[in-house]
Amino acid sequence: MDSSNDDALDIIVSNVVATFRTRCHLNLRTIALEGTNVIYKPEVGKVLMKLRKPKITASIWSSGKIICTGATSEDEAKQGARRLARCLQKLGFKVRFSAFKVVNVLAVCSMPFAIHLIDFTKNNRPIASYEPELHPAATYRIKNLKATIQVFSTGSITVTGPNVQNVATAVEQVYPLLFECQKPLCE
Amino acid sequence: MSHAALRCPACGSSNVEDDALYSQAQMVCVDCGSVVSEGVLANDPVGGTDVSYRQTTAVTKKPCHNLLKGLQRVKAMCRILGVNSEIEELSQTYYNQAYQHQSFIKVSLQKKEVLAGCCVLVSCRVRNWPISMGTISCLLDADPTLLGAVYLEMVKILQIEAPIVGITDVMEAHCQEYKLSPSHVPEEFAEDPRDLSKHAVALVELAADTWIVTGRRPVPIMMAAIYLAWQSLNPSKQRLKFTLDKFCQLAKVKKQVRALKRITEIKEVLCKLGKEIPWLETTVTPENVMMQVKDILEFKYALLRKALRTHEDALLPECQTSCDNSQTEDNTDAACSEQCEQSTEKAEQTSDEDGNSRAESEQQDSGQECQDTEPNWGKRVLFAPPCVVHAKRRRVEQSRMKDVTGDEEISDSEIDSYIRTPQETRDFALTQKILSEREKS
Numbered sequence: 001m002d003s004s005n006d007d008a009l010d011i012i013v014s015n016v017v018a019t020f021r022t023r024c025h026l027n028l029r030t031i032a033l034e035g036t037n038v039i040y041k042p043e044v045g046k047v048l049m050k051l052r053k054p055k056i057t058a059s060i061w062s063s064g065k066i067i068c069t070g071a072t073s074e075d076e077a078k079q080g081a082r083r084l085a086r087c088l089q090k091l092g093f094k095v096r097f098s099a100f101k102v103v104n105v106l107a108v109c110s111m112p113f114a115i116h117l118i119d120f121t122k123n124n125r126p127i128a129s130y131e132p133e134l135h136p137a138a139t140y141r142i143k144n145l146k147a148t149i150q151v152f153s154t155g156s157i158t159v160t161g162p163n164v165q166n167v168a169t170a171v172e173q174v175y176p177l178l179f180e181c182q183k184p185l186c187e
Numbered sequence: 188m189s190h191a192a193l194r195c196p197a198c199g200s201s202n203v204e205d206d207a208l209y210s211q212a213q214m215v216c217v218d219c220g221s222v223v224s225e226g227v228l229a230n231d232p233v234g235g236t237d238v239s240y241r242q243t244t245a246v247t248k249k250p251c252h253n254l255l256k257g258l259q260r261v262k263a264m265c266r267i268l269g270v271n272s273e274i275e276e277l278s279q280t281y282y283n284q285a286y287q288h289q290s291f292i293k294v295s296l297q298k299k300e301v302l303a304g305c306c307v308l309v310s311c312r313v314r315n316w317p318i319s320m321g322t323i324s325c326l327l328d329a330d331p332t333l334l335g336a337v338y339l340e341m342v343k344i345l346q347i348e349a350p351i352v353g354i355t356d357v358m359e360a361h362c363q364e365y366k367l368s369p370s371h372v373p374e375e376f377a378e379d380p381r382d383l384s385k386h387a388v389a390l391v392e393l394a395a396d397t398w399i400v401t402g403r404r405p406v407p408i409m410m411a412a413i414y415l416a417w418q419s420l421n422p423s424k425q426r427l428k429f430t431l432d433k434f435c436q437l438a439k440v441k442k443q444v445r446a447l448k449r450i451t452e453i454k455e456v457l458c459k460l461g462k463e464i465p466w467l468e469t470t471v472t473p474e475n476v477m478m479q480v481k482d483i484l485e486f487k488y489a490l491l492r493k494a495l496r497t498h499e500d501a502l503l504p505e506c507q508t509s510c511d512n513s514q515t516e517d518n519t520d521a522a523c524s525e526q527c528e529q530s531t532e533k534a535e536q537t538s539d540e541d542g543n544s545r546a547e548s549e550q551q552d553s554g555q556e557c558q559d560t561e562p563n564w565g566k567r568v569l570f571a572p573p574c575v576v577h578a579k580r581r582r583v584e585q586s587r588m589k590d591v592t593g594d595e596e597i598s599d600s601e602i603d604s605y606i607r608t609p610q611e612t613r614d615f616a617l618t619q620k621i622l623s624e625r626e627k628s
C-alpha cells in the first residue's frame with residue numbers, strides 16, 4: 001500500500017496475530033503425543049504447534065482457544081488457522097472452526113530520511129512521548145485507529161494496529177508529521 | 188410522659204409512654220402493648236442514631252506514616268543532589284499527589300522509594316536542572332528498568348510534560364564525579380576539572396553529530412568521552428598506555444562495559460576527521476590520533492565539511508561508472524537524482540571554482556540513470572549508525588503469498604505430514620518413558 005506522496009513507501013507486514021476457537025475441549029497430551037512439530041508446556045497448560053507451510057506458531061489451550069502468530073498477511077493467518085483446525089480434526093477432536101479474528105498486526109516501514117526525534121516530540125506534545133534513556137524510539141499513539149507507532153531517529157518506524165487497513169492509515173497519517181521533522185542525512 | 192415523635196413499630200401509633208416495670212425503665216405503646224425500647228437504651232432513638240458510631244468516635248485522620256517517611260527521603264535526595272529549594276518543594280508536592288493516587292497507594296515500599304526518586308527527577312527536569320536517570324538509580328541503588336516503569340506511570344498519572352534532557356547538559360554534572368583534580372591523583376595524571384569537562388563536552392557534541400549518541404545509553408558515552416579527553420589533554424606515553432579499567436580505578440568510578448565500544452567508535456570518527464587535516468604528513472591511525480584530538484576539536488566543523496565533501500566526490504565517479512552499465516529504474520531515479528542534487532548543492536556551496544560545479548552538474552544528468560540501494564542511506568553517507576550501515580535484508584516473499592485468500596482447499600496429505608503414525612506415537616511414548624526413567628536413576 002502506498003502513501004499519498006510521490007515516492008512509494010514499502011510497508012512490510014512482519015507479524016499477524018489471530019485467534020480462533022474450536023468449540024470443543026482438546027486433550028493436550030494426545031496432541032503432544034500424536035502431533036509432529038509440537039512442544040508441550042504442562043507448567044503453563046498449553047501446546048505450541050508450528051506449521052511449515054504458512055510459517056505459523058500456534059498456542060493451543062485445552063479449552064479450545066488457539067492463538068496463531070507469525071503470519072505475514074491476514075489471509076495467510078486464516079489459511080494457517082484453518083490448516084491447524086484440520087490437523088486437530090484429523091487427530092480425532094470434533095473441531096469446528098469458529099470466531100476467527102485478527103487481533104494484532106505488526107508492520108515496519110523505512111523512511112528515506114532521518115528524523116529529529118526531539119522536534120517531533122515537541123510538535124506533537126501529548127500524543128508523542130520520548131524518553132531517550134529508556135527507549136531509543138519516540139512512541140506516537142493514535143487513539144481512534146488504536147495504532148501505536150514507534151519512530152526511530154534513523155527513519156525506520158514500526159506500527160502495530162488491529163488490522164492491516166488501520167496500519168496503512170496510521171502510516172499515512174504520521175508521514176507528514178515525520179516529514180516536517182526530518183534531519184539532513186549527515187550531521 | 189409520652190414521646191410524640193416515637194412510633195410503635197408494631198401498630199404505628201404515636202401513643203408511647205414511659206413505664207417502669209420491676210424498676211426497669213421501658214417505653215410501651217398504649218394501644219397494642221408492645222415494648223418499644225427498654226433498659227439503659229430506653230431513651231435511645233429507635234432504629235439507631237443518625238450519626239454512626241464510627242463517625243462519632245473518630246479522631247482527626249493522621250497522614251500515613253510511610254508518606255511522611257517518603258517525603259523525608261525526597262528531601263534528603265534533594266539535599267544530596269544540591270538542588271534549589273523550588274525543586275525540593277515541587278518534588279514534595281508531586282510525591283504527595285502521586286502517593287495518594289490509587290495506582291501507588293498499595294505498592295511495595297521499594298516501589299514507593301523509587302517513586303520518591305522519580306518525583307525528584309521530574310521536578311529537576313521541569314525546572315531545567317540537568318539530571319539523568321542513571322544518577323537517580325545510582326542514588327537509590329534501584330533497578331533502572333523499574334525506575335523507568337515507575338517514572339512513565341507517574342508522568343501519565345500526574346500529566347506532567349517534562350522537557351527532554353540532552354546529553355551535553357548532563358555532561359558537566361557527570362564530570363564532577365570523576366576525581367581527577369590535583370588533590371586526588373598524582374601530578375602526571377591530574378587535570379583541571381573545568382578543562383576536562385570542556386573537552387569532554389566537545390567530544391560528546393562531535394559524537395552526537397556523527398550518530399554515535401542517538402539511541403544509546405548516555406553514561407557509557409560520557410565515560411568514553413571523559414577518558415579520551417583525559418588522554419588527549421596530555422598525550423604522554425604513560426597516559427596513552429592506561430586502559431579504561433585502570434582509569435576508572437584512578438578516578439574512583441564504576442566501569443561501564445559498553446564504554447569500550449564507544450571509545451572505539453569515537454576513535455574511528457576522530458581518525459576519519461584526522462585524515463583531512465591539511466598540515467599532517469603522517470597517516471592517522473587509532474594509535475596516534477590522540478595527539479591530534481586537540482586540533483580536530485578546534486577545527487571540528489571545517490574538518491567535518493571537508494570529510495563529507497571528499498566522501499561525496501569519491502561516491503560520484505563510482506555512481507557514474509556503475510550507471511554506464513545499468514538500466515534505469517523509476518524509484519531509484521528520484522532517489523539518485525535527489526542524492527546527486529544534494530551533493531552538487533553542497534559542492535556548489537563549499538567549492539570556489541565554477542568549473543568544478545559545471546562538471547558536477549554534468550555528472551548529475553548521467554547520475555540520474557544511476558542504480559542505488561534506495562532506503563539504505565547508510566552506504567551513501569560518511570557517518571551513519573551501525574543499524575543502517577549493516578541493514579537487514581528483508582524476506583522478499585511477498586509476491587509468492589499474494590494469491591492466498593485463506594479459503595483454499597487443504598489436501599489430506601498435507602495435513603498428514605503434521606500427524607505422527609501410530610507406530611511413531613508408540614515409539615515416541617516409549618522413548619519419553621525411558622528418558623524420564625534414566626533421569627530419575
